[in-house]
Amino acid sequence: MSTRSATKIGPPRAGRFRLPQEGEASAAAPLVVGAYLRSLRRSRGMNGTDAAWMIRRSAATLSRMETGLLHRVADAVELLEYYGIEDAVSLAAVEDLLQEPQRHRLFDPAPGWLDRLRACQRQAENMVIYSAFTIPDLARIPTYPADALTRRLRADIPVRLGPRERLTVDNGEGITLLLDKLVLGRLLSEPSVMAAQLAHLRQLAGSERGPRVLIVPVTAPVIPPAALTYAMTLAGHYLIVEEGPDSVVYYTGEEAAERRRLLQDALALGVPLSVSTAVSDQAPTGGAR
Template structure:
């Protein structure tokens, strides 16, 4: 499914953000619509990008939901003027909340990663890389993290992991072992996500950070995530599409990928418990 040319990423992302803020406040559509003197049906269409979202309504809703800082409001104001732009960047405060909102409300998610384990698949309470730690320390979350739970079916999720991540010690080896074991549980759980590993020798060039393909409110939305987020739709997403397609083509099947995650978990566990310098060398070469 592709996004019609008259709907860029801005209304999709802003609509998902407003919906998540409303739900975080425990408000129904009717209760929140009262703030803009509208109906529940109208607000629902705003949240799902089926009608234009005016700045007056967006600012009123954000204030109603407790968002009052100027940088976030200014970014939202700018987005309401760029509804047809095919590419839009988001480095304003709360950018992670807006990406989390898109993850929450997407019916399907595909993500290709080479630097950090995607938030949706991170072991709870066990960050394993600098990017996650930095972002968690500097950005107050208003939208809760969307995490996959082993054995609990939900969205259609595919995660492609660059093979280098199974070799790099992005954090403490013990944390990496925990994370790889968590990925293995997800990959082998009934109804769980598809987690595929693209080995180094396959030659696919991975994204610089995390690359997402989201099916959001009936539209296809692409996201490049690093220390900020860039959203794209339509023809402007073609580079992202080629990258994800190459990753899928290079990835091993689900069974082989699960076995590779298991081996990586064991390897990191061994690295976490060396006894002597000689033992370290033996473990690294075994």
Template structure:
């Protein structure tokens, strides 16, 4: 199974290889410019070797890459960013599994996120009470202290919606997400209210898939598509499982999931209709 760091290394390597080719350099010429052996450049470009942020900067200088956003993104892929949103989750390493840390890393640097949810409200849109109930249910028997820490992480993740520029979030929610009473009626009422408030943000788009749609392309399970600035070659699909996550990076996979999400949006209620639908469920509760 592919893990997030390996995905990022391969994507970083592919981008550096493309930038070297654009600069008209062979791998041997690039190695001479930065004082390395050619094999090091090759290992970096194929994702077989970890690369330090300082090494990425050396290569970008050699390739005369001036775009500050692209430079920062590639440095982030190497494991160190310069923005204020980077690496806050390291304080929670004791409670976060590596796959979750990697998910947060991708989320914190993405410019857009498309997500299908069939069971629960997406983490970026959860209230504290709702997040606590979901966390307890997902990890049975977890001590209260660790539950508190995981809820803190989930709420801290939501800063990407308030950053400048904010993450653009498009969420398609199956009707079951709205009708599943997580934490009791009062918790759910506050969660539905929070969803309605979030839906009014200019960078948040929420659509509901009513039961009446019947079977749809998303019945096989939820997924997330992360998009990054400057190049679509860095986009990643994330499939979450109970004990692990699968990261898909092949162009054909990205195309398939993008087409699936487009289909879901077409079949879902419009954002305006979805707001009315959420209001109806809240009023009937």
């Protein structure tokens, strides 16, 4: 007996999600949940035909569901149960996300939020990562210290999906790291760590297949984001993501427009790492911690 049955919260709501009209941006919830479903399916080594058969749909319908054209809430819940997510809280959380009345803004603090974020990161066709506080996880060296608050808040979160593969000189195409200059000074008290981290960033940026790395000067007339921010193309749709230590917010359409403009301004003002005087001025000369 599944947890859902045992807790007697009833069958999934027979809701339907309105598909976007012609010219309308995709709603955030089905785009995020679709990426989540695809990542879960792939993590189990399943093909689309077999998964679609389990919910009595065609492979083409499943593909549309996984790329943001999810129509029936019950289909998503059935797939989650088939992929091994049977606890009532997690299933109800996805139902609630798909019932969210704000189509182009989705606040997700619910169980599974980190898996859904990772699913979007893993499936993004291209991505800009903008940080004003710390080196993003994907570009960190092992000795770079994790944020204590984030580590504590996420210590007990059950995860089913691993993070996107860390950036290397061979897998960074389509990714831009946009770092505020202050990020480079965060570890000046630990010169050996910062020297190694800067060397890693230079190696990434210097590779033809590595990510682009840009530094936003402190004097740049832009307001840095208060949260780690991603701009990504997911299933052909533009998505802005703001990641906090224990939740995430997604934006599409008009809700993403202002944040997109700010990001574009920062990109235009960013200096390539290879020629940044900010980096050469801040680069530690080494030494013991």
